[in-house]
Amino acid sequence: xxxxxxxxxxxxxxxxxxxxxxxxxxxxxxxxxxxxxxxxxxxxxxxxxxxxxxxxxxxxxxxxxxxxxxxxxxxxxxxxxxxxxxxxxxxxxxxxxxxxxxxxxxxxxxxxxxxxxxxxxxxxxxxxxxxxxxxxxxxxxxxxxxxxxxxxxxxxxxxxxxxxxxxxxxxxxxxxxxxxxxxxxxxxxxxxxxxxxxxxxxxxxxxxxxxxxxxxxxxxxxxxxxxxxxxxxxxxxxxxxxxxxxxxxxxxxxxxxxxxxxxxxxxxxxxxxxxxxxxxxxxxxxxxxxxxxxxxxxxxxxxxxxxxxxxxxxxxxxxxxxxxxxxxxxxxxxxxxxxxxxxxxxxxxxxxxxxxxxxxxxxx
Ligand code: 13P
Ligand code: SF4
Numbered sequence: 001x002x003x004x005x006x007x008x009x010x011x012x013x014x015x016x017x018x019x020x021x022x023x024x025x026x027x028x029x030x031x032x033x034x035x036x037x038x039x040x041x042x043x044x045x046x047x048x049x050x051x052x053x054x055x056x057x058x059x060x061x062x063x064x065x066x067x068x069x070x071x072x073x074x075x076x077x078x079x080x081x082x083x084x085x086x087x088x089x090x091x092x093x094x095x096x097x098x099x100x101x102x103x104x105x106x107x108x109x110x111x112x113x114x115x116x117x118x119x120x121x122x123x124x125x126x127x128x129x130x131x132x133x134x135x136x137x138x139x140x141x142x143x144x145x146x147x148x149x150x151x152x153x154x155x156x157x158x159x160x161x162x163x164x165x166x167x168x169x170x171x172x173x174x175x176x177x178x179x180x181x182x183x184x185x186x187x188x189x190x191x192x193x194x195x196x197x198x199x200x201x202x203x204x205x206x207x208x209x210x211x212x213x214x215x216x217x218x219x220x221x222x223x224x225x226x227x228x229x230x231x232x233x234x235x236x237x238x239x240x241x242x243x244x245x246x247x248x249x250x251x252x253x254x255x256x257x258x259x260x261x262x263x264x265x266x267x268x269x270x271x272x273x274x275x276x277x278x279x280x281x282x283x284x285x286x287x288x289x290x291x292x293x294x295x296x297x298x299x300x301x302x303x304x305x306x307x308x309x310x311x312x313x314x315x316x317x318x319x320x321x322x323x324x325x326x327x328x329x330x331x332x333x334x335x336x337x338x339x340x341x342x343x344x345x346x347x348x349x350x351x352x353x354x355x356x357x358x359x360x361x362x363x364x
Contacts, residue, residue: 251288
């Protein structure tokens with residue numbers, strides 16, 4: 001998905017950190033209650049420091065839906081999160097993404113044309129009225145609208161289990177997109193096996209499945225993944241366990257099934273944060289998720305050793321795009337009465353997507 005962030009003016013791109021902190025602090029004070037800054041846990045320290053609310057994608061969507069006061073919601077996260085916030089906030093509120101290029105490569109692995117194509121092909125071989133589409137929060141608003149129109153719901157990694165349970169009470173099959181890993185891991189948690197699942201490759205007719213495979217599967221999993229979380233491997237777990245036999249492995253459900261199967265705990269970012277906090281002082285914890293979360297946990301719990309499961313893990317490069325310079329630029333714009341980088345979901349899409357998001361909020 002192509003989005004274009006023009007380069008920042010020189011006095012932002014060349015300003016030093018102290019100057020940018022001063023600008024953000026000043027603009028924030030001037031905007032007062034007109035502004036709320038949301039920060040996803042994957043954000044850099046310099047940015048999360050200014051967040052009025054930090055959270056995972058579920059927590060932040062709930063917060064966005066519940067807060068009605070601020071006129072401007074600056075979302076330090078990625079594009080799909082800002083879109084969801086725009087859908088869930090009121091018409092008097094404007095959502096801003098400090099860098100328009102902060103997308104999500106996983107979300108970009110499914111688009112409306114591709115999903116509609118597969119949906120039509122599925123309808124040729126199975127009772128489509130009994131198929132419930134579920135989209136992960138990490139998806140474009142147009143896909144949330146698609147599931148809203150088709151009796152489905154959104155889920156996040158924090159509530160995928162409840163949402164899938166709900167879906168299978170309302171149909172006998174789920175089409176889950178775009179993250180095959182979250183779908184598969186949640187399916188296993190619910191007691192389904194590999195034979196109950198089929199992988200839908202959007203480049204192939206009927207996802208590359210035979211008619212009989214579609215009919216027999218309970219979970220049809222879109223072939224998408226997160227490039228950050230798919231890096232964690234069983235070799236990483238084995239090496240950590242050999243070095244720290246009493247250590248604890250906690251991973252995000254976007255990791256592969258093989259990794260999740262041998263981890264001690266699995267859960268959303270908020271879950272991982274709570275699990276690290278609950279671990280006994282003195283414990284060694286390997287975390288399989290984005291590096292800013294791991295580093296922050298290590299700093300917040302100096303009495304335990306928190307390390308990345310993959311010693312070479314890289315940050316989520318799109319979350320990383322949000323920096324102090326972009327934050328200062330959008331906030332200064334607001335002070336000047338100029339709304340920069342507003343994220344707007346068109347009303348027709350927002351109406352259907354809101355149905356899917358509100359279903360999720362009601363289920364979870
Ligand atoms: P959470 O749902 O845990 O916030 O994760 C979002 C995400 O993008 C994970 O890669
Ligand atoms: Fe997307 Fe992965 Fe980054 Fe999460 S970590 S925002 S799924 S690319």
